[in-house]
Amino acid sequence: MLNVSSVLVTGANRGIGLELVRQLASLEPKISHIIATCRNPDAAKELKAIAKTSNNVHILKLEVTDYNSFDAFYAEVEKIVGSSGLDILINNAGIAIMTPLDEATPEEFMKNYEVNVIGPYVLARKLIPLIKVSQRKLYILMSSIAGSIECTSEILGGFPAYRASKAAINIITRTYADYIKKDGVTSVMLFPGWVKTELGGPHAILEADFAVSNMIKTISTLNAENNGCFIDYEGKTVPW
Numbered sequence: 251m252l253n254v255s256s257v258l259v260t261g262a263n264r265g266i267g268l269e270l271v272r273q274l275a276s277l278e279p280k281i282s283h284i285i286a287t288c289r290n291p292d293a294a295k296e297l298k299a300i301a302k303t304s305n306n307v308h309i310l311k312l313e314v315t316d317y318n319s320f321d322a323f324y325a326e327v328e329k330i331v332g333s334s335g336l337d338i339l340i341n342n343a344g345i346a347i348m349t350p351l352d353e354a355t356p357e358e359f360m361k362n363y364e365v366n367v368i369g370p371y372v373l374a375r376k377l378i379p380l381i382k383v384s385q386r387k388l389y390i391l392m393s394s395i396a397g398s399i400e401c402t403s404e405i406l407g408g409f410p411a412y413r414a415s416k417a418a419i420n421i422i423t424r425t426y427a428d429y430i431k432k433d434g435v436t437s438v439m440l441f442p443g444w445v446k447t448e449l450g451g452p453h454a455i456l457e458a459d460f461a462v463s464n465m466i467k468t469i470s471t472l473n474a475e476n477n478g479c480f481i482d483y484e485g486k487t488v489p490w
């Protein structure tokens with residue numbers, strides 16, 4: 251049971267992020283505040299429909315590469331969660347530029363790096379003061395087996411820009427996990443499985459509702475012993 255007061259999900263207007271908000275909003279006991287971020291709230295029709303029927307869902311605008319907006323964003327989150335802090339941050343927003351090994355451009359590497367590495371890391375650092383005063387103190391980084399060096403042969407294609415970005419955010423998050431455990435924060439890298447979304451594509455093997463319900467079950471079991479782990483939606487260890 252995910253017994254928490256607040257969860258923040260980035261990239262919540264579609265795909266895994268949207269499904270997370272949909273399922274979190276229907277959980278009992280009710281989560282007091284589900285903060286769902288997206289780049290363009292006006293266009294986020296499905297997310298707005300959830301917020302209309304669930305008064306615990308707050309939609310905030312966030313572009314994860316707009317680092318200068320993070321101070322104002324922090325203030326908005328703090329206003330919502332108050333002195334109880336933020337129980338769970340799910341850094342989910344991401345992109346996958348899937349250009350093959352012999353075609354990936356420097357610009358594609360940089361774009362993947364900005365959105366999947368610098369954005370989530372700087373955002374996590376910004377929000378840590380709110381997480382560390384919460385009850386649950388949990389930081390989830392949506393990673394991918396595509397960033398696993400031990401599993402390179404299990405995924406066809408090269409996709410170096412995407413894979414390098416996920417490997418990079420893994421080492422940064424793993425290192426950061428060691429650093430913030432002094433504040434009681436548990437940090438986990440979570441592979442959602444290969445999920446049918448715009449990013450995962452139509453040939454993916456998991457439906458988003460199945461992957462997300464398993465992820466929520468897994469997240470609810472996490473504790474300090476899992477700090478720095480790389481696991482999948484079912485809680486199984488993903489090799490580095």
Ligand SMILES: NC(=O)c1ccc[n+]([C@@H]2O[C@H](COP(=O)([O-])OP(=O)(O)OC[C@H]3O[C@@H](n4cnc5c(N)ncnc54)[C@H](OP(=O)(O)O)[C@@H]3O)[C@@H](O)[C@H]2O)c1
Nearest residue numbers: 261265266289313314342343344394444445447448449450
């Ligand atoms: N689907 C899979 O099979 C799979 C597998 C492994 C890992 N993952 C990871 O799971 C996470 C979610 O993936 P998904 O499949 O749900 O992808 P998706 O359907 O393509 O959704 C991506 C989300 O990220 C947002 N986003 C992209 N760039 C952003 C930026 N610069 N600032 C803020 N938000 C941004 C998108 O917003 P816009 O609509 O505004 O673009 C969208 O809400 C990603 O981190 C991905 O790497 C997915």
